[in-house]
Amino acid sequence: MYYNTTRETGEELAEATEKAASQNDRILDLYRSLPDTCLHAWTILNFLPKGVPITSVRRAITELHKAGNIERDVAIKAGPYQRRTYTYRYVRG
Numbered sequence: 001m002y003y004n005t006t007r008e009t010g011e012e013l014a015e016a017t018e019k020a021a022s023q024n025d026r027i028l029d030l031y032r033s034l035p036d037t038c039l040h041a042w043t044i045l046n047f048l049p050k051g052v053p054i055t056s057v058r059r060a061i062t063e064l065h066k067a068g069n070i071e072r073d074v075a076i077k078a079g080p081y082q083r084r085t086y087t088y089r090y091v092r093g
Contacts, residue, residue, distance in 0.1 A: 024060045
Protein backbone atom coordinates (compact mmCIF):
# COMPACT_ATOMS: atom_id res chain seq x y z
CA MET A 1 0.00 0.00 0.00
CA TYR A 2 1.20 3.48 -0.82
CA TYR A 3 0.25 6.15 1.68
CA ASN A 4 -0.47 9.12 -0.55
CA THR A 5 0.60 11.81 1.90
CA THR A 6 1.72 14.11 -0.91
CA ARG A 7 -1.61 13.84 -2.75
CA GLU A 8 -0.20 12.42 -5.96
CA THR A 9 -2.64 11.79 -8.79
CA GLY A 10 -2.78 9.97 -12.11
CA GLU A 11 0.37 8.36 -13.40
CA GLU A 12 2.52 9.46 -10.45
CA LEU A 13 0.13 7.85 -8.00
CA ALA A 14 -0.02 4.64 -10.04
CA GLU A 15 3.77 4.51 -10.26
CA ALA A 16 4.25 5.11 -6.52
CA THR A 17 1.64 2.47 -5.66
CA GLU A 18 3.32 -0.07 -7.92
CA LYS A 19 6.74 0.72 -6.46
CA ALA A 20 5.47 0.23 -2.90
CA ALA A 21 3.93 -3.15 -3.82
CA SER A 22 7.19 -4.18 -5.49
CA GLN A 23 9.16 -3.29 -2.35
CA ASN A 24 6.76 -5.35 -0.24
CA ASP A 25 7.27 -8.33 -2.55
CA ARG A 26 11.04 -7.95 -2.54
CA ILE A 27 11.19 -7.75 1.26
CA LEU A 28 8.83 -10.71 1.68
CA ASP A 29 11.05 -12.72 -0.69
CA LEU A 30 14.03 -11.86 1.51
CA TYR A 31 12.23 -13.11 4.61
CA ARG A 32 11.22 -16.29 2.74
CA SER A 33 14.81 -16.93 1.69
CA LEU A 34 15.94 -16.69 5.34
CA PRO A 35 13.00 -18.35 7.13
CA ASP A 36 14.73 -18.95 10.46
CA THR A 37 16.42 -15.56 10.64
CA CYS A 38 15.11 -12.54 12.51
CA LEU A 39 15.70 -9.36 10.52
CA HIS A 40 15.19 -5.72 11.35
CA ALA A 41 14.70 -2.81 8.97
CA TRP A 42 18.34 -1.75 8.92
CA THR A 43 19.51 -5.26 8.00
CA ILE A 44 16.96 -5.46 5.19
CA LEU A 45 18.12 -2.09 3.87
CA ASN A 46 21.54 -3.66 3.19
CA PHE A 47 19.90 -6.11 0.74
CA LEU A 48 18.08 -3.41 -1.25
CA PRO A 49 19.35 -1.05 -3.95
CA LYS A 50 21.13 2.06 -2.75
CA GLY A 51 18.82 4.97 -2.18
CA VAL A 52 15.81 3.08 -0.79
CA PRO A 53 14.65 5.10 2.23
CA ILE A 54 14.52 3.34 5.61
CA THR A 55 10.95 4.65 5.93
CA SER A 56 9.95 2.56 2.90
CA VAL A 57 11.43 -0.53 4.51
CA ARG A 58 9.60 0.16 7.76
CA ARG A 59 6.33 0.71 5.85
CA ALA A 60 6.75 -2.63 4.08
CA ILE A 61 7.54 -4.43 7.35
CA THR A 62 4.44 -2.93 8.96
CA GLU A 63 2.23 -4.03 6.09
CA LEU A 64 3.72 -7.53 5.92
CA HIS A 65 3.23 -7.86 9.68
CA LYS A 66 -0.41 -6.69 9.48
CA ALA A 67 -1.02 -9.18 6.65
CA GLY A 68 0.38 -12.01 8.77
CA ASN A 69 3.32 -12.75 6.46
CA ILE A 70 5.92 -11.98 9.12
CA GLU A 71 5.80 -11.94 12.89
CA ARG A 72 7.58 -9.82 15.43
CA ASP A 73 10.18 -11.69 17.41
CA VAL A 74 11.00 -11.17 21.06
CA ALA A 75 14.53 -10.11 20.09
CA ILE A 76 15.20 -6.41 19.98
CA LYS A 77 18.49 -5.39 18.42
CA ALA A 78 20.36 -2.12 18.22
CA GLY A 79 20.27 -0.35 14.89
CA PRO A 80 23.07 1.83 13.54
CA TYR A 81 22.21 4.68 15.90
CA GLN A 82 22.13 2.32 18.90
CA ARG A 83 18.36 2.62 19.10
CA ARG A 84 16.39 -0.52 19.87
CA THR A 85 14.76 -2.02 16.79
CA TYR A 86 12.23 -4.85 16.59
CA THR A 87 13.11 -7.92 14.57
CA TYR A 88 10.71 -9.96 12.47
CA ARG A 89 10.74 -13.41 10.91
CA TYR A 90 8.84 -15.18 8.16
CA VAL A 91 5.62 -16.97 9.07
CA ARG A 92 5.57 -20.31 7.30
CA GLY A 93 2.26 -21.27 5.94
